[in-house]
Amino acid sequence: MPYLLTILLSVTLLSGCQSAYYSAMEKVGVHKRDIMVDRVEDTNKAQQDAQEQFTSALDALKALNQFDGGDLETAYNDINDQYEASSDAAEKVSERIAATEDVADALFDEWENELSLYTSTTLKRDSEKKLRATQTSYKKMLTAMHKAESKMTPVLNTLRDNTLYLKHNLNAAAIGSLQGEFTSLQKDIQRAINDMQIAIDESERFISHLKKA
Structure with missing residues (x-):
């Protein structure tokens, strides 16, 4: 129970810190919408970096799959480096997605609550229409992001398994x-790369939508 309370307290404190951050930024003219655009762009960049890194890991695997003699220690070190870099890239993507979700929740809650403040029925209806359209676009983007994110974990697990096996069997x-x-893993990596591209495209569409909404 104490451990659970600690987790809940940490979440509450983090949420409170984020709320204070958004309030402070609002006072200097930076609104949640602006922060959301920045965070989606950061996520987009992290996805592109991960895509490049997974492509690099794919190339290293192809080279190892065609290994016909040479320094096995060097071959192992290369694959291990690719695993470490890919793991770091995937972690950064997850962090960026979480940050995007946080500001999205804050933005949509604020937008929803402010609908009740309108005295003009026309403006309220228009604002609500834009809110729903933005939420729909966001959900589509987030689904693509999480799909790409979910493909990274099994790829990393298999890449780690192969790396560990090579570490103790350098022959x-x-x-x-x-x-x-290797052949199966290469296909999995390529699928992950493809899904990342879909998520990147969706995030660019969402940014465009948000700037027009």
Whole structure:
């Protein structure tokens, strides 16, 4: 129970810190909409970086799959470096998505609550229409982001397994025994890269929508 209370307290404090941050930014003329655009752009950049890193890991796997002699230690180190870099890139994507969700929740709550302040029925109806359209666009983008994010974890797990296996079996036979897994992993990485591109495209569409809403 104490552990659960600690987690709940941490979440509450974090939420409070974010609320204070948004309020402080509002006072200097930076609104939640502006922050959301910045965070979606940051997420977009993190996804592009992850896409490049996973492509690099894919190239390294292809090279290892075609290994026909050379320094096995160097081959292992290259794959291990690719795993570490890919893991860091995936973690950054998750952090950026979480930050985007936080400001989105704050923005939509504020927008929803302010609908009751209108005295003009026409303006209220127009604002509500824009809110719903923005929420729909956001959900589509977020779904694409989470789909791409979910593809990273199994890829990283398999890449880590292969890296660990190579670490303790640095011989040509070990590489040969992993070639089937390499082929499957390459396909998984390519699918993850493709899903990242879909998420990147959706985030760019959402940014465009938000700036016009």
